[in-house]
Amino acid sequence: MHVLNILWVVFGIGLMLVLNLKFKINSMVALLVAALSVGMLAGMDLMSLLHTMKAGFGNTLGELAIIVVFGAVIGKLMVDSGAAHQIAHTLLARLGLR
Numbered sequence: 348m349h350v351l352n353i354l355w356v357v358f359g360i361g362l363m364l365v366l367n368l369k370f371k372i373n374s375m376v377a378l379l380v381a382a383l384s385v386g387m388l389a390g391m392d393l394m395s396l397l398h399t400m401k402a403g404f405g406n407t408l409g410e411l412a413i414i415v416v417f418g419a420v421i422g423k424l425m426v427d428s429g430a431a432h433q434i435a436h437t438l439l440a441r442l443g444l445r
Contacts, residue, residue, distance in 0.1 A: 352389050359385035379404070 359381040366377035382403070386396035425431040 355385045355388040358388070375404075 362384060363374075363377045363381040366372040366380060367374055372380075379400070382400050383396070386399065391399070422431070425434075
């Protein structure tokens with residue numbers, strides 16, 4: 348039974364890649380479809396599958412929100428201090444315009 352579950356996970360990863368690369372579907376939507384597919388193929392009942400997906404997506408979005416907020420704060424501090432301008436100036440001086 349464990350080998351079959353591993354096969355379903357590999358299938359889910361492949362499904363995500365196909366949905367992203369071939370059909371240009373949003374990554375979060377592809378992840379949702381793949382998670383639903385793998386859970387159903389693995390034989391999970393619908394309520395536990397939905398509960399597991401809700402917890403997983405909540406954690407994922409929570410972690411992404413923290414990264415985005417900290418990135419925005421650091422970016423704002425770099426702009427206010429002039430560091431962003433200096434980095435851009437240095438890169439242009441060394442690499443030139445393309």
